[in-house]
Amino acid sequence: MGEGVKVCVTGGSGYIGSYLVKKLLAKGYTVHATLRDLKNDSKVGLLKSLPQSEDKLVLFEADIYNPSHFAPAIQGCDFVFHVATPMTHEPNSQYKDTTEAAVAGSKSIAECCLKAGTVKRLIYTATVVSASPLKENGSGFKDAMDETCWTPLNESFRYVYPPDVPxxxxxxxxxxxxxxxxxxxxxxxxxxxxxxxxxxGLVGGDTLQSFISGSVAACISLITQDEMASKSLNFLNDLLGKLPLLHIDDACDAHIFCMESPSINGRFLCASSYVSLEEMANHYALNYPEFKVKQKYEDGPKRDIKWTSTKLCDKGFVYKYDAKMILDDCIKSARRMGVL
Known part of the structure; x- marks a missing residue:
């Protein structure tokens, strides 16, 4: 792999996208990275500052709200990583909401991959938000969380998201x-x-960006008490029963592992740890006594859901970071950024 192989990364300037591009360039791949706006100097500058970018990186302008624009970036590529996702809705677009835009974008990118005739594998950056172990009838959680779990988009789901944050x-x-x-x-x-x-899972660790990501902000919200980040963490906890954690380094390595595997197909949950809010709060309280963790975060309901997904590890992938390392690296990153 590496030399002579072209890959495409949509959303190349994002938290995961930029980290993935850096790793791919370091391994010798030629990377086609898409950004919504090539006139955004900070995002373009971030990618062009990466080692090997001068010879191995080609930037393309493409937006999920105009999914046909991805075809030039995908053309001639052997593998495609679809990382981009619309986070805010563009009201004057052809789509009624972000869901319609995201689905249309995914469809268009998959069609572009097929039409290109060179793409061997499409790897989609999904989220455990789609894999809730909530029961369809709203009567609580299943005993285990694995690839068979799909978030029930019905009345049982309505009770876990805050109505003030659509x-x-x-x-x-x-x-x-x-x-x-x-x-x-x-x-x-x-x-x-x-x-x-x-x-x-909830991705933590360092970043190449000039600000901490929303997922890292959620990880440290037990300390910062940032209102929006705290709502994100509580939403995940209520949706999933506990919190699947994943280091940014492992997240990108998992993407590359799924590309470099001789043959792989299907859905693979990706998280190295599955912890409760209480366990997270106790880690911070024990190891960072200079910070105050509010007691109310330590008294959540006891949930006995087990993380039973082993599909990725069964294929040979090995996680390098456990929960302690992930949370500690979130603290380091936040301190470096001046957030803590």
């Missing part, structure tokens, strides 16, 4: 429906391209 509902709908749709393009259905979806 973003959570929109994000869950867009990512769940997009993942299901993109899986329909898998090898079993069309006989050609392999499709992998990676529902990632």
């Amino acid at each position: 973003f959570f509902k929109d994000y869950a709908y867009s990512k769940t429906l997009s993942e299901k749709h993109i899986l329909s393009y898998g090898k079993d259905e069309n006989g050609g391209m392999e499709v992998v979806t990676l529902p990632l």
